[in-house]
Amino acid sequence: MYSTVELRDVTHVYVTPREAKLAIEELSVSIAPGEFVSLVGPSGCGKTTILSIIAGLVKPTRGNVLINGEPVRGTSSSVGYMLQQDYLFPWRTIMDNACMGLELTGQLNDQTKQKVIQLLEGMGLQGTENLYPYQLSGGMRQRVALVRTLATEPEILLLDEPFSALDYQTKLQLEDLIVETLKLREKTAILVTHDLSEAIAVSDRVIVLNRHPGSIRRSFVIPEQIRSVQPFYAREQEGFNDLFHEVWMELEASDRTGGGGAYV
Numbered sequence: 001m002y003s004t005v006e007l008r009d010v011t012h013v014y015v016t017p018r019e020a021k022l023a024i025e026e027l028s029v030s031i032a033p034g035e036f037v038s039l040v041g042p043s044g045c046g047k048t049t050i051l052s053i054i055a056g057l058v059k060p061t062r063g064n065v066l067i068n069g070e071p072v073r074g075t076s077s078s079v080g081y082m083l084q085q086d087y088l089f090p091w092r093t094i095m096d097n098a099c100m101g102l103e104l105t106g107q108l109n110d111q112t113k114q115k116v117i118q119l120l121e122g123m124g125l126q127g128t129e130n131l132y133p134y135q136l137s138g139g140m141r142q143r144v145a146l147v148r149t150l151a152t153e154p155e156i157l158l159l160d161e162p163f164s165a166l167d168y169q170t171k172l173q174l175e176d177l178i179v180e181t182l183k184l185r186e187k188t189a190i191l192v193t194h195d196l197s198e199a200i201a202v203s204d205r206v207i208v209l210n211r212h213p214g215s216i217r218r219s220f221v222i223p224e225q226i227r228s229v230q231p232f233y234a235r236e237q238e239g240f241n242d243l244f245h246e247v248w249m250e251l252e253a254s255d256r257t258g259g260g261g262a263y264v
């Protein structure tokens with residue numbers, strides 16, 4: 001059985017006219033089918049770069065990236081990317097926004113449109129189909145963005161701080177909804193977040209990255225009693241606070257080590 005996502009000794013150097021910056025060094029990680037993994041680490045340690053490499057948007061300088069055992073060669077419909085901003089088009093209705101991915105990949109037909117309607121319903125967005133993004137709250141818009149991502153049936157979801165622009169209550173509600181939706185559909189997910197409590201509450205595994213250049217510092221497997229319940233209740237489980245403290249100390253240590261950037 002292969003991993004859904006595998007990075008083998010991945011190094012990435014950003015080359016600009018002024019400098020060559022080592023963003024990630026010798027990073028290896030395997031993510032199993034259906035696993036939910038969070039990446040946490042100091043600002044600038046390479047989290048978004050890792051997602052961009054998995055998405056096929058950035059070609060790593062060295063190393064191999066495999067999805068379902070196949071080398072990544074550019075973007076693929078098996079990988080969906082969700083960002084902090086919803087990037088809905090203001091001039092398109094909610095239905096037309098939700099169908100964007102299908103439209104761009106030539107998969108829009110009566111059957112897939114029906115699936116979008118069902119997904120919107122599942123997210124509590126029934127009745128919004130003919131509205132425009134400005135008529136929805138931030139949390140509702142982010143749910144539309146999730147429908148747009150799920151509509152093309154990606155196997156792997158890359159989530160780059162999708163909850164960070166939301167108010168706290170909406171963020172907790174959306175965490176529960178996304179985790180439930182992804183588990184139900186057996187999706188593999190990789191989340192980048194600055195919120196440690198969120199990382200522990202939603203994940204099967206939390207990976208702490210080293211600061212400059214990005215590499216794996218320590219990996220925490222989330223105990224069964226925490227990951228078997230909804231993220232909201234995970235925070236109340238025995239062992240949650242101790243684990244939070246342990247991950248926090250690791251993150252603090254990561255933040256203290258390393259310089260302002262590694263140059264080659």
Ligand SMILES: Nc1ncnc2c1ncn2[C@@H]1O[C@H](COP(=O)(O)OP(=O)(O)OP(=O)(O)O)[C@@H](O)[C@H]1O
Pocket residue numbers: 014015016021023041042043044045046047048049050261
């Ligand atoms: N296109 C680029 N050109 C040059 N350097 C870049 C580019 N993108 C990122 N970098 C640099 O690579 C390093 C890693 O950036 P990246 O955005 O992956 O970090 P991050 O951990 O996601 O940061 P944050 O938590 O602040 O969002 C940083 O030092 C950043 O300045």
